[in-house]
Amino acid sequence: MSTVAEAVAARAAASAGPEPLTFAKALTAAMADSLRADDSVVVFGEDIGTLGGVFRITDGLQEEFGEQRVFDTPLAESGIVGMAVGMAMNGLRPVLELQFDAFAYPAFQQILSHVAKMHNRTRGKVRLPMVLRVPYAGGIGGVEHHCDSSEAYYAHTPGLKVCTPATVADAYRMLREAIASDDPVVFLEPKKLYWTKDLVDLEALRAEFDAKPASSEGRAVVARPGTDATLIAYGPTVGTALAAAEAAAAEGRSVEVVDVRSIVPFDDETVTASVRKTGRAVVVAEAAGFASVASEIVARVQERCFHSLAAPVRRVTGFDIPYPPPKLEHWHLPSVDRILDALDDLQWED
């Protein structure tokens, strides 16, 4: 029986053109291709073997690559990350799955004190090429501890690269780049996007990666061009920002949307160019706003675009509350209306 990744590949090759592919399967394909391309890649975590992961992102990988390269671990997150540090020290490229955002917390000492610092501590003698895949954020009706937006913890920690895809193509592209990176990468996967689909030419993406394996690393992208204001979003809120831009267009306002993609490093160039052009900006993120990645983006934008700004940079973020229970989460999440309100607030009368 061929694996799903192969099936996907076969289908893509046969049709030689875009096919509907889920975000989840794009991630699976990225891992399968990386395992195929590089013997040193290993994949492990909780339930990622036989089960294929609770979100089925590693589905079929153990079957294809065997229990030596794709395996379940005992249930201990610090153990998973700490063991990966040693494996990376000794020539492998571990790709870990931490089952849910909040269940990475037991591993924080290993992540903050070792994953982030080993390269620096050893003056570059020890590289830690490892990827920490973290399904994050909410909007899926999950109970407590299953929907945290934890990017700020990672982004604030020097020595970690942090990125998050918002499209199916980026899911493939960015995960392959993360696995190929010689630095540790925290790869944040917006859970609610796992089941989204897009027409994607996987063969073209493969060719793109083979030709320029780091083409999108560290780069933001303009997801929708516009002239009157800029929405800056990443991961789970990119879609909401695009929907808001669409709604604003109906009201005659041309709104540009920037998809940040890479939180660390941050693409000041793309973001600054957009806001200097439009003169107005709203940062949209799902995490609690206080001392967050959104705060950082606001701080950078006002520093760099001060004289172009017609209004203060606004934020639409999650409230400063523990992630709410399923029945209340829609009040917490940044919504199109809340974004439109923030846009309306940008002192258009001045």
Add this chain to the structure above:
Amino acid sequence: MSTVAEAVAARAAASAGPEPLTFAKALTAAMADSLRADDSVVVFGEDIGTLGGVFRITDGLQEEFGEQRVFDTPLAESGIVGMAVGMAMNGLRPVLELQFDAFAYPAFQQILSHVAKMHNRTRGKVRLPMVLRVPYAGGIGGVEHHCDSSEAYYAHTPGLKVCTPATVADAYRMLREAIASDDPVVFLEPKKLYWTKDLVDLEALRAEFDAKPASSEGRAVVARPGTDATLIAYGPTVGTALAAAEAAAAEGRSVEVVDVRSIVPFDDETVTASVRKTGRAVVVAEAAGFASVASEIVARVQERCFHSLAAPVRRVTGFDIPYPPPKLEHWHLPSVDRILDALDDLQWED
């Protein structure tokens, strides 16, 4: 043999006026007074009993209050915090010492998923009156893992109060308030201030606390008035900011310094009033700047004071690097000169 806390108290009472007191001894006195005033207060952590803590902040407490109320634990930070959660659930007020900033990381799951959320999760049925004392930040020539500035992790987590004193009087005042608080408080102690001294009337502080036990909770304070620009600082950088203001005064510039004191909740009123008045602001913090408390302050200030600002809000923070080794740390830490440079940058010519 009387305890140091008593000795200090006796001295203060005898002289009936300000006495030179170290920051460290002010903290000791605050714990001693809290233990005396409230039977439910217990103090524990690593080496805090017989030894009196590696910084001697709990010196004499076990002797005075006994091994039931002041005790050493096995060496396990998650254990310390998790056990404290249960003790707080069952009627006690634990005051914990986490030996150094980076050694709180093993406890992050307990802190982020339980300490911060228990009250919310139980709709207020379970209160967790506990204080996590964390010696933090650098400037003491400490080796790696002993000088992290970890406030952003706590401040970003909804459900935690976070504060940090910068003066000897505040060390006493704020720690007593934190212990009296019914919410969990992360109490950040700038290590390099432990040995600073100030003339402090401890009896007056006691009377102040007895009269208004939460008088400073959540409040920032103007540490030095000025008219031309505002320096916003907290904990270890307040002193540096004051020195910079002094130096600026010599150059004819009147600089106001706001000591934030309470990071969560944040005193927008005091900060906003200052910046609206001066029209210029620099945030000074020791932590790495990216996605930090400093970012948050910049974001809030530009949102609230946009039309008063003559220049973008600037930051002087630690670089986005792992805390450097002793011989290099002075290049990393916010310095008077770097603050003066930032002030110079605030577009005075416009």
Add this chain to the structure above:
Amino acid sequence: MTIPAEAQQAIRSFGISLEDYLLPVHGRVQQIQILDPSGHLLPEDERGSAPGHEYPIPPGEELLEAYRRLVIGRRVNDQNSALVRQGRMAVYPSSHGQEACQVAAALCLSEGDWMFPTYRDSVAVMSRGVDPVEAMTLFRGDWHGGYDPHEHHVGIQCTPLTTQLLHAVGVAHAAKLRGEDTVVLAMCGDGATSEGDFHEALNFAAVFHLPVVFFVQNNQYAISVPLAHQTVAPSLAHKAIGYGMAGERVDGNDAIALLAVLDRAVRLARSGSGPLLVEAHTYRMQAHTNADDATRYRADAEVQAWAAKDPLVRMREYLRGEGVLTDDVEASFAADAEEVARRLREGLGEDAAVDPADLFRFVFTEPTPQLREQAALLAEEVARDDISARDDIPGKEH
């Protein structure tokens, strides 16, 4: 740290005791079992206990009450699973097959004692007295917890694995400092024993010599991961040794053995033995939760083999054999179970009103200025009725 002589004597034969492993011997993993799967009493010398330390069979009324709760527990599990299928609950981790553990956990405790359960222990929580509908609040998605932990001395059902064991230790420690004789039952699964907090909790309890009974339901799987990938120790009860603690392994589908062992454990703990570890050998008959597909990782034959060891059937056969369980009594138990099921159906049948302002009410004892601002923003939105009319709500589609 001194153990009363009487307790000391008793601990000595509480399974793997402190004195038991100091010099080499050879043998097999012992396990306490009193009833065989067909409901017959095993011969005394095959029950796994050390000679002279046999476990007494609990009195008949206790067993009958236990069976009643088993019947209710099974019904609760099946009713809740049905409610999930009907979309009345977000998720339900069923303890179908583990009801004997659930019921024994509740029955072994006195009123002042505390229980610290996991997400899977809803039946134990209800059996302890918590209102069934309140217990389901978490899984229904109205709030993170629906009951007041102080009311029945039951911690909020805990998801971050083994973190609750430390809370149990803290509750016991506070009680001890106040001189109360509270015993705390700290529950977790087999997979959870691999987490660092398990280690720290057992060690803290042992070093502070606290009356905590650690109760591990070894249901053979952590989601899809079988026990063999979790540990290669001869048993999970053996983990007690490293903490200077006594441990015991018990058949987790034998309610009589469970009651006997847990009763003794609680009694020992109360009399100053320090903490104890009990491993119950059982099986999760259904998938991890409704979101899981157990056929991906385990064979039907294995499930069937365990079905033959069903804890209800075994107890029923025994009690019928003893003549205690008549048709009438059975009918009344069934009616009790049906009543709880009805309460669950009714309680979860209609949507309880949720108040968006609750988002800000309980973060702190008093909302901060920042939270008041955010609450005002939301209140304004709600007032505009924008939100209720919106279609673009993220997550609505799931």
Add this chain to the structure above:
Amino acid sequence: MTIPAEAQQAIRSFGISLEDYLLPVHGRVQQIQILDPSGHLLPEDERGSAPGHEYPIPPGEELLEAYRRLVIGRRVNDQNSALVRQGRMAVYPSSHGQEACQVAAALCLSEGDWMFPTYRDSVAVMSRGVDPVEAMTLFRGDWHGGYDPHEHHVGIQCTPLTTQLLHAVGVAHAAKLRGEDTVVLAMCGDGATSEGDFHEALNFAAVFHLPVVFFVQNNQYAISVPLAHQTVAPSLAHKAIGYGMAGERVDGNDAIALLAVLDRAVRLARSGSGPLLVEAHTYRMQAHTNADDATRYRADAEVQAWAAKDPLVRMREYLRGEGVLTDDVEASFAADAEEVARRLREGLGEDAAVDPADLFRFVFTEPTPQLREQAALLAEEVARDDISARDDIPGKEH
């Protein structure tokens, strides 16, 4: 997961083996000891090993070489403590009194093997071949680590307690997946065994059946906290049981016993036994570091009692008694030690130049645009010479 029959046989009497604790027996904690404190061989039946599994005494040259390293190790400890007092180093955690453990840890490994040391294991690190001055970089404050871990297969000396045990497990796992026969020695202290990572590391090593020898130097204190507040287990070696691992306890001031036990452990691990746990019973003769004041928490009498068990004296007496250690040989060892001390004094005697640009060089394999900006800012400051002239540098006063 299959253990070769030969190894299995050997493990059976490797102290507390899997088979040893399955049924009750009574006795005392066993400990391997070969030399008594006065340097005489103990009678064979008092050495603590199971009959038929006695530890052979290592050959004379190995013992002589071990003694040479003991002498150097002691000199290194004392020299470094002196350099701290002279302000040439920021801090030094001395292993004075634990040199036998340090030397045995280095001697038991082959070239391809790995060592994962703690902050206290500088002597072991140097004994493994790392340049003494490079090893001191961390404590001197020039950088976080001064040597290349790959060069001698020695992890950077680790401060966050027991985190390095997991790195050791990972290195062993990677080697195993590649089919290499690397053994990894993972070191920690008694206090560190209470941390969650200790538990996770031992369990991962056991479940993945990896050739890791966990080596705990039980020096009776974690800073000020005595062992009794850390654990109530009969010994730290007993912690092996909960992971299905074999453990052994050894006199940590008896270099011969240490070499015998560690040599066997490494051999067993290499031959497929899976991980093993060795606890060495020793004593930290000096304060935790120069910043500590040990008189606050321990009595002089206790320290003196341990001084009488000094590992150097014992070994010296034995080797002199055997006639292997002549005055000439001793003089040459002393000269070797003096040579290392001289290198330390010289290497640490003058300030090495530090480059502020290093702050940004190694954060990532390539600096990010943000780091380049920050580096430029600092470079500009440095160029203006402001910084070197500044008096207000925070921390300068300390």
